[in-house]
Structure formats: structure tokens, C-alpha cells
Amino acid sequence: MAITLGDNRYGKAEVRLVRVVRDGPRHDLRDLTVSVALAGDLAAAHRGDNSGVLPTDTQKNTVYAFAKRYGVDEPEAFGLLLARHFVDTQPGIHWARVDLVEHPWSRLGPHSFSRDGGPTRQASVTVTGEASHVVSGLAGLVLLNTTDSEFHGYVRDGYTTLPETTDRVLATEVAARWRWASIGDGPPWGASFQGVRDALVAAFVDTYSYSLQQTLYAMGSRALEQREELAEIRLTLPNKHHFLVDLAPFGLGNDNEVYVATDRPYGLIEGTVSRDDAPPAPEAW
Known part of the structure; x- marks a missing residue:
């Protein structure tokens, strides 16, 4: 009997990220939940060979490092940066998806905010070797x-x-x-x-x-x-x-x-x- 590995992916789910921009007395705030999923040549990992696996903890750290290095302006743009990074830097990864949910806050003052009860903003970015797709x-x-x-x-x-x-x-x-x-x-x-x-x-x-x-x-x-x-x-x-x-x-x-x-x-x-x-x-x- 032949047994074949089907579609599979792995990643870090629901990374909580709060980015504060301290540009003078007026601060800006972005509050996101970021989930990463990667797919590619991962059959070996399902047989116990981790040589092609980028740890999910590394994916989490990348989210935080990119937030510091590049800032977090728009969820879609931040998702594209992350997804393209994973595909471009990992030879065995041919597909990356980054899902983002932005939690809204209302400004009360230069550095004061209240959690908004309004709708959440969402984005889903998918990058392959050939194309990038964005859904907002x-x-x-x-x-x-x-x-x-x-x-x-x-x-x-x-x-x-x-x-x-x-x-x-x-x-x-x-x-x-x-x-x-x-x-x-x-x-x-x-x-x-x-x-x-x-x-x-x-x-x-x-x-x-x-x-x-x-x-x-x-x-x-x-x-x-x-x-x-x-x-x-x-x-x-x-x-x-x-x-x-x-x-x-x-x-x-x-x-x-x-x-x-x-x-x-x-x-x-x-x-x-x-x-x-x-x-x-x-x-x-």
C-alpha cells in the first residue's frame, strides 16, 4: 500500500505585536495579531529530518524584529515584507502566508488611547516564487x-x-x-x-x-x-x-x-x- 504526504504547512500562530512610534510628545500605536504559515519542500520534516525547518520561534522573532527595523504602517505592507522575506531567504519554502488582524484603538491624547469597540481590520498576504496576492x-x-x-x-x-x-x-x-x-x-x-x-x-x-x-x-x-x-x-x-x-x-x-x-x-x-x-x-x- 502506497502512502503519500498531502498538502501541509506549518508556522507560528497569533503572534501578539504592539508597536509604539515615539516621535516627539505625540505617540502612535499599532496593535496586531500576526500569524505565519509556510509550505514547500517539507516532506523530510515529516520523517524526522529538521534540516529544512525554520523554527516557528524564529518566525515569531522575525515579526518582532521587522516591526522594529521597518515599522508597522499598514497591515498589508507589513505582511508583504514578512511573506517575501520567508520565501526569499529559505530555499525550501516556496509559499508563505501572513494573516494579520489589527485591533483598533481610539486616541484620547498625545499618548493616551482607549480600546475601540469598532470592527477589526484584517489582511491576508500570500507570496509564492511567482506572485504575491493580498486580501484585505x-x-x-x-x-x-x-x-x-x-x-x-x-x-x-x-x-x-x-x-x-x-x-x-x-x-x-x-x-x-x-x-x-x-x-x-x-x-x-x-x-x-x-x-x-x-x-x-x-x-x-x-x-x-x-x-x-x-x-x-x-x-x-x-x-x-x-x-x-x-x-x-x-x-x-x-x-x-x-x-x-x-x-x-x-x-x-x-x-x-x-x-x-x-x-x-x-x-x-x-x-x-x-x-x-x-x-x-x-x-x-
């Missing part, structure tokens, strides 16, 4: 409309109990990932993140919704219309259900005023919105 994103963007949302006309069968509604609360926690049409030499990483976030929020606010699927498509379309550097965007929208509470036992009516918010189970709506002329995507993004 966000997670934890919580949005809610108290009206202008309906849901009816859906399939009904013997197990359907959900009542139709022409006025409901629509709430979700947006996770989005967008692929760049081209990364060139100096993409507008930060401006694009803010622009996509603003477009997603505006589309959610402006859309009279007949389903969360419709809202997803409107949000993805708005992002592509306003940010020409995007090739496509993937959205994950959980339906954060708000159900009307039955107040009749207490002799009270409930004209869409009192709800119970439930966290599970929940509907999960996912979709990709693309440009017709978008360049081909890498195998996995």
Missing part, C-alpha cells in the same frame, strides 16, 4: 436597522412556522474580504479600508431590504462601485435575529417595540460580488 478585510462591523426590512413570499412546507413580516428589525455583524485588482507598488491600503467600510455602511442604511441576501448584494455592489481598486468582495452576514415578545398575557400590545435578541441559532448569509472584468483569483483567497 474587516470583521465585527455590527449594523442594525429598526425598520425598512421585510421578509415574506418564501418557500413554505410542512415544517415552516416562521410568520411573514412586512416590518422587522434587521441586524447583522459584517465580515468582509476583498481582493485587489492589482497591488502595484503603492496601493492605498488605509484609504481603501475606510472607503470600503463607509460604502458597506451606507448601502446597509440606504437599502430597503426584502431579504438579507438582497442587502448583501447591495453592500457588495456599492463597495465595487466606489472602490475601483477592488476586483471582488466576499461578505458574510449572520442574521442577528430580533423576535417580537408576546406581551398579550400581560394585557399589553407590542407594536414592533419590544424584542428579544437571540444569538443562536442564526441564519448565515454568504456571497461574493465581482466585477465582470476582474483578474483571475488565486486558488484560495
Whole structure:
């Protein structure tokens, strides 16, 4: 019987990095979680030969050393530096991916900050010997409309109990990932993140919704219309259900005023919105 090693990778996960820039009395702060994954000629390692293995502790140290040497401006740019370093300096490594999550802080003063409850900024950088790919994103963007949302006309069968509604609360926690049409030499990483976030929020606010699927498509379309550097965007929208509470036992009516918010189970709506002329995507993004 033949036994073959399949796809494999290894790396250092969730390296916590805080970089402070002390340029005079006003300080700047970047707070990241960085994960590294490497793949290549690693079959020998699975047979006990570590001669081609760059220790994951070394990968962690590289993250910290690069933060000092090059600074941490934009997550995408920092990820590209790291991924290209691992592929360029390790003969047996032909593929590197660096995933980054930036934890937001709000400025309170020249050197004072508070942890922001807003969405996290994310990036995933993949480098091979032939190409570099960057996917940017966000997670934890919580949005809610108290009206202008309906849901009816859906399939009904013997197990359907959900009542139709022409006025409901629509709430979700947006996770989005967008692929760049081209990364060139100096993409507008930060401006694009803010622009996509603003477009997603505006589309959610402006859309009279007949389903969360419709809202997803409107949000993805708005992002592509306003940010020409995007090739496509993937959205994950959980339906954060708000159900009307039955107040009749207490002799009270409930004209869409009192709800119970439930966290599970929940509907999960996912979709990709693309440009017709978008360049081909890498195998996995």
C-alpha cells in the first residue's frame, strides 16, 4: 500500500505585536495579531529530518524584529515584507502566508488611547516564487436597522412556522474580504479600508431590504462601485435575529417595540460580488 504526504504547512500562530512610534510628545500605536504559515519542500520534516525547518520561534522573532527595523504602517505592507522575506531567504519554502488582524484603538491624547469597540481590520498576504496576492478585510462591523426590512413570499412546507413580516428589525455583524485588482507598488491600503467600510455602511442604511441576501448584494455592489481598486468582495452576514415578545398575557400590545435578541441559532448569509472584468483569483483567497 502506497502512502503519500498531502498538502501541509506549518508556522507560528497569533503572534501578539504592539508597536509604539515615539516621535516627539505625540505617540502612535499599532496593535496586531500576526500569524505565519509556510509550505514547500517539507516532506523530510515529516520523517524526522529538521534540516529544512525554520523554527516557528524564529518566525515569531522575525515579526518582532521587522516591526522594529521597518515599522508597522499598514497591515498589508507589513505582511508583504514578512511573506517575501520567508520565501526569499529559505530555499525550501516556496509559499508563505501572513494573516494579520489589527485591533483598533481610539486616541484620547498625545499618548493616551482607549480600546475601540469598532470592527477589526484584517489582511491576508500570500507570496509564492511567482506572485504575491493580498486580501484585505474587516470583521465585527455590527449594523442594525429598526425598520425598512421585510421578509415574506418564501418557500413554505410542512415544517415552516416562521410568520411573514412586512416590518422587522434587521441586524447583522459584517465580515468582509476583498481582493485587489492589482497591488502595484503603492496601493492605498488605509484609504481603501475606510472607503470600503463607509460604502458597506451606507448601502446597509440606504437599502430597503426584502431579504438579507438582497442587502448583501447591495453592500457588495456599492463597495465595487466606489472602490475601483477592488476586483471582488466576499461578505458574510449572520442574521442577528430580533423576535417580537408576546406581551398579550400581560394585557399589553407590542407594536414592533419590544424584542428579544437571540444569538443562536442564526441564519448565515454568504456571497461574493465581482466585477465582470476582474483578474483571475488565486486558488484560495
